[in-house]
Amino acid sequence: MLEKQAHADAFFARSANKLDFGNWGEKEKVALSCRILASEGHSETLAGQITVRKEDGTFLTTPMAQAFDEIVPDSVIRINENMEALEGPGTPNPAVRFHFWVYRQRPDVQCIIHTHPPYVSTLSMTGQPLVVAHMDATPFHNDCAHLKEWPGLPIADQEGEIISAALGDKRSILLANHGFLAAGSCIEEALYLSVLIERAARNQLQAAAAYGEVKPVNDALAAESHDFLLKPSIVRASFAMFARRIERQMAAGRD
DSSP states (O other), X not given: OHHHHHHHHHHHHHHGGGSOOOOXXXXXXXXXXXXXXXXXXXXXSSOOEEEEEOTTXXXXXXXXXXXXXXXXXXXXXXXXXXXXXXXXXXXXXGGGHHHHHHHHHOTTOOEXXXXXXXXXXXXXXXXXXXXXXXXXXXXXXXXXXXXXXXXXXXXXXXXXHHHHHHHTTOSEEEETTTEEEEEESSHHHHHHHHHHHHHXXXXXXXXXXXXXXXXXXXXXXXXXXXXXXXXXXXXXXXXXXXXXXXXHHHHHHHO
């Protein structure tokens, strides 16, 4: 294992500066994240929000009543903890209130994404946690909490307190009868985890339907893979790949 880590460290020391991380501003990253998530099936209804914590204590967020596939950089609004819009058109989704509870408990978190994608939503109805049974799911190894009971519509302080407590120090949480939340150190990390958790839930449900049993991967190997796949260079390069893909799709749609 130490030899693998040494190889990985040496690789990134040689090649990290050659990776294409893109050059987008914060509002552009929020808008791209919305478009990426919409393309992955995360925006079937108005449910779902992205927030980004700013250094001045305010937050960027997506406005209520706009689908993710409608969001452009100028759509993004800036709000305070009183849910007052300080900049930009529109009004915040009232469910953003529960994000604030996570931010208060987690100074390491700079971006939160919450949606109700199809496979995560289906898994959330079974009472089962996310099982790390594939390499691509290892970013969730010992890093995805499970809230086992739905506390109700998350628009009040009680739900925020319950969800933030259940999340603890994890990056992600599967919310019973609801969806998921990803709490990232940056926009790129939160988006990366949001894409991966829906695919992990899909694979878990399909494997269970096919064979009835989902076998977790080896614990030590999963821990090693978790750390590698959450390296900042991997996260940022993955975000850039998703972003370039959605930009190509958007450009093709204009032609």
